[in-house]
Amino acid sequence: MRNTLRRICELQPSYSSENTHEMQERGRLVRQDLVRDIRALREPLARALGTFGRDFFVEGSDGIGRKTELAWTRFCSEEMSPRPTSGFYVVLHFSTDGSGVNIAVGCSSSKFHNGYSIVLPLDELDKRCEWAREIVLEDHGSLRSFTDLNDFGARAKLPKSFERACALVKKIAYDDIEDDVVERHLVESAEMLRSIYSAQRLGRELSPADQTELDILDVTRPASNVRKGQGFGLNAKERQAVELRAMDVVEDWLRTQGYRLSDTSATKPYDFEAKKEGETLFVEVKGTTSDKADSIAMTHGEVALHRREKGRTALMIVTSIRLQKDAVQPKASDGKLETLIRWNIDDWLLEPTAFRLSRKAAV
Template structure:
C-alpha cells in the first residue's frame, strides 16, 4: 500500500481534467491498486466495523468523464452506504499538492428526510458532520488523531463539497506514509465508522417524524426497501422499549411537579390525564432515540385533541434514549425530557405525511 499511496501523491500535482498519461495512471491506482490493497485488509477492517463489516465494500473513482481534483477510494458497509451519495464511509483523498493522503470518515451530501433522500445545503452538511463528531466523541472519549483540517487544496465546486463532507480527518504526510501507519489509521477510522453506524441504526440521526415515516414507507412501498437501504429503523421490541422509557420519564416528572397522572395510553388519544388541584392536563408523550426532535408525527386524533383542548394539553418529548442489549431483548436507558405545558399545536408547522384513502369516498 505504501508505494501506491506515495505514487498517487506524486501524480497529484500533475492534475488535469483530461485523460493525460498521469491521470490514466492515477485512475488505475485509485480504482484498482488502492482498492485491492484495502480489500487485502478486510479481516482487521471487518473486525473493526463489527456487525457492519459483514457486507464490507470497497470502491474507487477518479471522476466520471472528466477527471476530478480529488480522486477517492472508500470502504463501508454496503447496506449502510450503498452508494457514495448515501450514508457514511471511510474515504481516502489526496492533497492536491501531493503532500500526503487524508484518511477521513465522511458522509454523503444527502440524507433521508420527509420520506425521500434530499440534497443537504452546506449548513446542514456541516451539522451532519458535527453530529458524527459528537457520536464518535461520546463513543471513544476523543477524536484523536482524526482532528486535521478537511482542506485538501481543492478549488472546483464538487471537490470542495467532498472536503466539506469529511467529518474526521487524519493526514499522513508523504514522508510518513508506511504500510503500518496507513493500516493503523484505517482501522481507527473503521472503529469510528462503526460508532456512527450504530447510532444511525438506532435512529439517532433521524427526527422522530422521519423514523415513523420509514415505518409508513415499509407498508406503502415495501418494494422500495426504504429501511434496509441504509439500515435505519428500530425493531418492534426496540420501539416498545423506547416508548415505555419515555412514559416512565414523563410520569416521574409529573409526579415531581405535584400532578397525579393516570395512564390512558391504551384507551385515549393521549398518554396521561394529569390532575393537580383544579387543573387537568391531557399529556402526549413522544419518545425517540434521535438526538433532536425538530419534527414529530401525530395521528389525526392527537392533532384534534391538542386543538380542541388548547391550553389544557402538554407535549412531552424525550430525546436521546439509548438502547442496550440485543434487538430481541432491548433495554432503553437515558433520555432528555422537554416538557411543553399548555402546548400550542398551531405554533408548529403541520404537514400531511400520509392519507387514509377509502373506496367510494367513505
Template sequence: MRETLARICELQPEYSPENTPAMQERGRLVRSDLKSEIEGLRPRLAAALGSFGRDFLSEASDGIGRKTELPWVRFCSRNMSPNPTEGFYCVTHFSTDGSAVHITVGCGSSRFHKGSSVPLPDHELDAQTEWARGVVLEEFGTLAPFDDPAEFGARRPLPLSFQRATAISHRVAYSDISASDFDDLFHQAAQRLRPIYTAQASGRDLTDADQRELEISAALNPLHRPSGRQGYGLSAPARKAVEQRAMDVAAQFLRSKGYAVRDTSASNPFDFEATLSGKQIKVEVKGTTSDRADGIFMTANEVELHMSEKGNTGLIIVSSIRLSENSGVFSGSGGNVEWLLGWDIDAWLREPTAFRLTRSGI
C-alpha cells in the same frame, strides 16, 4: 501502499480536468493500485466493522468524464452506504497541493426523508457530521487520532462538499508517508465507522417522524427498503419499550416540576393530565431512540387536540432512549427531555405521510 500514496500526492499539483498523461497515471493509481491495496486489507477491515463488514465494499474514483481535484478511495458496508451520496464510509482523500493524505470518515450528501433519499442542505450536512462526531466521542472518549481539520485545499463545488461531509479526519503529511502505518490507520477508521453504523441501525440519526415512516413503509412494502436502511425498523415489542420508557421519564419529569400526574393514554388522544396550582394541561409524550428531536409522528386525533386546545396542551419529547434486549424482552434506558409547555403546533411544519382511503358509499 506507501509508494502509491506518495506518487498520487506528487501528481496532485499537476491537476487538470483534462485526461493529461499525469491525470491518466493518477487515475490508474487511484482506481487500480490503491483500490487493490485497500481491498487486500478486506479481512481485517471487515472484522473491524463487525456484522457490517459482511457486505464489505470498496470503490474508487478520480472523476467521471472530467477529472476531479480530489480523487478518492472508500470502503464501507454496501448496505449502509450503497453509493457515495448515501450513508457513512471511510474515505481517503489527497490535498490538492500534494502536501498530505487524509484518512477520514465522512458521509454522503443525502438522507432519508418522506420515503426516499433527498439532498442535504448545508446545515443538515453539518448536523450529520456533528452527530457522527458525537457517536465517536461517546464510544472512544476522544476523536484522536482523527481530530485534524478537514482541509484538503479544494476550490470547486463538488470537492468542497467532500470537505463539508467529513466527520473525522487524520492528516498524514507527504514527508511522513514512508514512516506511517496505513494498515493500522485504515483499521482504526473502520473501528470508528462501526459505532456510527450501530447507531444508525437503531435509528439514532433519524427523527421520530422518519423512523415511523420507515416502519410504515416496511409494513406496507415488505419487499422494498430504502437504500442504506435495509433491516431497520423497530419491532412492536421494541417500540413498546421505547414508549414505556418515555412515559416513565415524562411522568418523573412532570412530578419533579410539581405537577400531579394522571395517566390518560388508554382512553384519550393525550398521555397525561398534569395539574399544578389548580390548572390542568393535557400532555402528549413522544419517545424515540433518535438523537434528533426536530421531527415527531402524530395521529390525526392528536393533531386535532393540539390545534383545538392550543395553549392548554404540552408536549414532552424524550429522545436518545437506548434499547437493550434480553431473551427477546426489550427495555429502555436513558433519555433526554424536551418540555414544551403551551405547545403551538402551528409553529411546526405539518406534512402528510400516509392516507387512509375508503370506498365512497360503503
C-alpha cells in the same frame, strides 16, 4: 500500498479534467490498485468494524466523465452505505498539491428526510459531521489523531463539498506514507466508523418523524428498499421498549410536579390526563432514541386534540433514550425530557406524511 499512495500524490499536481495520460494512470490507481490494497486489509478492518464488517465493501472513483480534483477510494459496510451518496464511510482523498493522503471518516452530502433522500444545505451537512464527531468523542473519549483540517486544496464546487463532508481527518504527509502507518490509521478510522454505525442502528441520527416515515414507506413502497443505507432498524419490541421508557420518564416528572395522573394511552388520543389545583392537562408523550427531535409524527386524532384543547395540552418529548438490543426483551434506559406545557401546535409546521384513501360509496 505505500507505492500506490505515493504515486497518486505525485500525480495530483498534474490534475486535469481531461483524460490525459497522468489522469488515466491516477484513475487505474484509485479504482483498481488502491481498492486491491485495501481489500488485502479486509481482516483487520472488518474486525475493527465489528458486526458491520460482515459486508465489508471497497470502491474507488476518479470522476464520472470529466476527471475530478479529488479522486477517492472508500470502504464501509455495504448495508450502511450502499452508495457514496448515502450513509457514512471511510474515504481516502489526496491533497491537490500532492503533499499527502487524507484518511477521513465522512458522510454523503444527502440524507433521508420527509420520505426521500435530499441534498443537504451546507449548514445541515456541518451539523451532520458535528453529530458524528460527538458520537466518536462519546464512545472513545477523544477524536484520536483525526483532528486535521478537511481542506485538501479543492477549488471546484463538487470537490469542495467532498471536503465539507469529512467529519474526521488524519493527514499523512507524503514522506510519512508507510504501510504500517497507513494500516494503523485505517484501523482507527474503522473503529470510529463502527461507533457511528452503532448510533445510526439505534436511530440516534434520524428525527422521530423520519423514523416513522421509514416505517410508512416500508408499507406503501416495499419494493423501494429505501431503508437500506439509512441505518435505522428498530423492530416492534424495541419501539415498544422506547415508548414505555418515555412514559416512565414523563410520569416521574409529572408526579414530582404534583400532578395526579391517569394513564389514558390505550383509550384516548393522548397518554396521560394530569390534574393539579383544578387544572386538567392532556399530555402527549413522544419517545425516541434520536439525539434530537426537530420533528415528530402525530396521528390525525392527536392533531385534532391539540387544536381543539389548545391551552390545555402538553407535549413531552423524551430524546436520547438508550436501547439495549435483545431478541427476547430489549431494554430502554436514560432519556432527556423536554416539557412543552400548554403548547401551541400552530407554532409548529404541520406537513402531511401519508393519507388514508377510502373508496367513495357507490351512488
